[in-house]
Amino acid sequence: MKLLVCLSRAPDTTSKIAFIDNNTKFSENGVQFIINPYDEWYALVRALELKETLGGTVTIVNVGKADNEQIIRKALALGADDAVRIDLDPADAYQVAANIAGYAKSGQFDIILTGKETIDYNGGIVGGMVAELLDLPYVSLASKLDVEGSSLKIEREMEGVKETVSVKMPCVISAQKGMAEARIPNMRGILASKAKPLTVLNPEFTEAKAAVSVYALPAEKTGCKMISADDAAQLVSLLHNEAKVI
Amino acid sequence: MTNLVFAELSNGKLRKTAHEAAAFSAQLGNTIAIAIGRANEGELQKLGSYGIAKVLHVANESLNNVFSKAYTKIITAAAKNINADCIILSHNSTGKSVAPRIAIRWNATLYPAVNGLPDNGTIRKAVFSGKAFAELTFKDGLKVITLNPNSYKPIAGEGSATVENFEVAIDASDMDYTILSIEDEAGGHVPLPEAEIVVSGGRGLKGPENWNLVEDLATALGAATACSRPVADIGWRPHHEHVGQTGITIKPTLYIAVGISGAIQHLAGVNQSKVIVVINKDPEAPFFKAADYGIVGDAFEVLPKITEAVKKLRAEG
Numbered sequence: 001m002k003l004l005v006c007l008s009r010a011p012d013t014t015s016k017i018a019f020i021d022n023n024t025k026f027s028e029n030g031v032q033f034i035i036n037p038y039d040e041w042y043a044l045v046r047a048l049e050l051k052e053t054l055g056g057t058v059t060i061v062n063v064g065k066a067d068n069e070q071i072i073r074k075a076l077a078l079g080a081d082d083a084v085r086i087d088l089d090p091a092d093a094y095q096v097a098a099n100i101a102g103y104a105k106s107g108q109f110d111i112i113l114t115g116k117e118t119i120d121y122n123g124g125i126v127g128g129m130v131a132e133l134l135d136l137p138y139v140s141l142a143s144k145l146d147v148e149g150s151s152l153k154i155e156r157e158m159e160g161v162k163e164t165v166s167v168k169m170p171c172v173i174s175a176q177k178g179m180a181e182a183r184i185p186n187m188r189g190i191l192a193s194k195a196k197p198l199t200v201l202n203p204e205f206t207e208a209k210a211a212v213s214v215y216a217l218p219a220e221k222t223g224c225k226m227i228s229a230d231d232a233a234q235l236v237s238l239l240h241n242e243a244k245v246i
Numbered sequence: 247m248t249n250l251v252f253a254e255l256s257n258g259k260l261r262k263t264a265h266e267a268a269a270f271s272a273q274l275g276n277t278i279a280i281a282i283g284r285a286n287e288g289e290l291q292k293l294g295s296y297g298i299a300k301v302l303h304v305a306n307e308s309l310n311n312v313f314s315k316a317y318t319k320i321i322t323a324a325a326k327n328i329n330a331d332c333i334i335l336s337h338n339s340t341g342k343s344v345a346p347r348i349a350i351r352w353n354a355t356l357y358p359a360v361n362g363l364p365d366n367g368t369i370r371k372a373v374f375s376g377k378a379f380a381e382l383t384f385k386d387g388l389k390v391i392t393l394n395p396n397s398y399k400p401i402a403g404e405g406s407a408t409v410e411n412f413e414v415a416i417d418a419s420d421m422d423y424t425i426l427s428i429e430d431e432a433g434g435h436v437p438l439p440e441a442e443i444v445v446s447g448g449r450g451l452k453g454p455e456n457w458n459l460v461e462d463l464a465t466a467l468g469a470a471t472a473c474s475r476p477v478a479d480i481g482w483r484p485h486h487e488h489v490g491q492t493g494i495t496i497k498p499t500l501y502i503a504v505g506i507s508g509a510i511q512h513l514a515g516v517n518q519s520k521v522i523v524v525i526n527k528d529p530e531a532p533f534f535k536a537a538d539y540g541i542v543g544d545a546f547e548v549l550p551k552i553t554e555a556v557k558k559l560r561a562e563g
Contacts, residue, residue, distance in 0.1 A: 011374070013491050013510065013511045013514070014510050014511070015374075017377040019378070037491075093346075093356070094349075097346070097350075119375050119491055120375075122358075122359060122371075122373055122374075122495070123371075124337075125346045125358050126346075128346025128347050129350050131314070131346075131347065132346065132351060133350055137423055138315075138343060138347070139422065140314070140339065141339055141342070143485065143486075153426070156339070157485070157486045158338075159339060159437035159438070159439050159440060160437030160438070161428055161429060161430055161437075162428070162486070163429075164426040164427045164428075165423040165426060166423060167423035167424075168423075177478075177485050177488060209356070209385075210355050210358075210383070212373075212380040213368055213381050213382065215378055215379065215380050216370075217377075217379075218518075221522075221535070224524070224539065224540045225539050226539075226540050226541070227540070228541075229543025229544070229547065229548050232551040232552050233552065233554070235541060235552055236559055237559075238539060239523070239539070243500075243521045243539075245443070245499045245500040245521045246467060246559070
């Protein structure tokens with residue numbers, strides 16, 4: 001089985017968010033970068049589990065500059081076999097999807113996995129675009145994935161419902177919580193990762209469609225109105241008369 | 247500008263997010279709607295109350311559930327048919343599955359998860375899991391927009407839309423997959439991403455057996471229930487209730503957090519809520535800094551009092 005996992009680099013979940021250059025650029029000062037959690041904890045780890053039980057290979061694809069190699073090496077340390085970095089600092093999700101699809105087209109992958117969204121741009125677009133570009137079925141928001149012959153049995157968590165579907169391979173899947181548990185690379189994996197192939201390709205597609213023009217931070221809360229625990233019922237009248245939300 | 251809005255149905259009824267998308271689209275420009283699956287005419291006519299004159303209806307019962315390829319084919323065909331230059335969907339599970347495909351097939355620019363109408367040549371979306379906003383350049387040309395749930399308040403006026411049958415040939419290759427089963431997990435509550443009010447519990451509730459306190463308040467308020475990550479991880483509550491950076495992001499009008507300290511990852515999932523109430527026995531809990539109203543106290547004593555007060559208010563209401 002040939003598996004392709006799309007990884008994005010994202011700021012660590014505890015990062016302080018700030019902008020520079022007149023709020024046109026994210027400030028990387030003091031920021032730790034990680035593999036986007038949905039891509040790593042769910043998509044990558046499930047792909048590794050499938051490889052371990054059914055055999056096959058797990059390939060990583062990332063669209064990013066050389067500073068992304070640290071997170072790519074981590075994915076290799078976790079057990080991926082090889083990696084491809086497409087050398088472009090992407091300005092929108094379309095650039096990412098077009099380059100991934102361009103690479104995947106000739107790869108004959110059985111499953112292409114992504115996280116359901118990145119924790120920085122929160123678009124959730126790449127998987128669907130890759131599926132359309134390759135004319136493959138797309139199952140989004142998967143929380144469980146099992147292989148049954150030439151099909152996958154997938155559970156999808158959506159608004160108040162859980163849908164169980166059967167989809168034929170090859171296909172594109174976006175992963176969310178529930179699909180697998182996070183892993184930590186061990187020393188053997190880390191040492192082995194250094195010798196694993198990481199190929200750098202030039203981007204085929206460089207057009208950005210929906211680039212960010214400027215960033216803004218939300219207004220600070222003006223302060224929390226404290227209510228005594230003995231008088232908890234007062235909260236209800238404040239929510240009704242003052243905030244007017246109930 | 248002519249818009250096509252996707253008016254999503256669920257069991258023959260327009261979803262709440264369909265009302266939001268329709269009102270948003272009508273505000274943005276002249277709008278025709280497309281609905282797919284079973285619905286009676288009266289239900290679809292309601293879209294006229296937002297100023298939408300016409301609804302194209304694909305009354306194909308085999309498409310009551312969403313298939314990203316089939317829906318893409320239909321919505322793209324409808325957009326070409328009416329010569330639309332913008333397609334609008336909700337950024338819910340359906341929009342997330344279908345909109346990226348439409349954008350590629352239609353060769354359009356996709357603006358995902360926007361929070362409001364375009365202003366001054368840009369359109370705003372939340373980024374960094376709600377810790378910031380980005381203004382995206384709103385260009386001329388074909389566009390697809392997905393509207394974040396609970397971002398746009400639909401205000402219905404007078405009016406009734408005319409409903410026209412619309413047919414697109416769908417074959418087996420347009421179905422992404424086979425649906426084996428569908429389980430309702432909301433248990434009679436409003437689905438979490440669509441809920442106006444959310445009551446959420448954390449480790450401070452000490453165990454799953456105490457969740458009746460959260461549920462009682464949620465029932466009194468007509469709210470959905472949610473939880474923090476540790477609570478989902480230890481199995482007190484199901485994963486689909488986990489709100490936060492790696493769970494789901496919500497944007498209710500009122501978010502009530504009980505026994506949740508307010509780690510930055512949790513805040514990221516809820517800080518777009520209009521009003522935040524924090525109930526925690528630790529006065530140093532960081533969540534109070536992000537709250538509008540706070541109570542320092544024991545959830546086991548405070549929650550029943552609040553639930554009673556809500557019931558009283560509702561009874562008077």
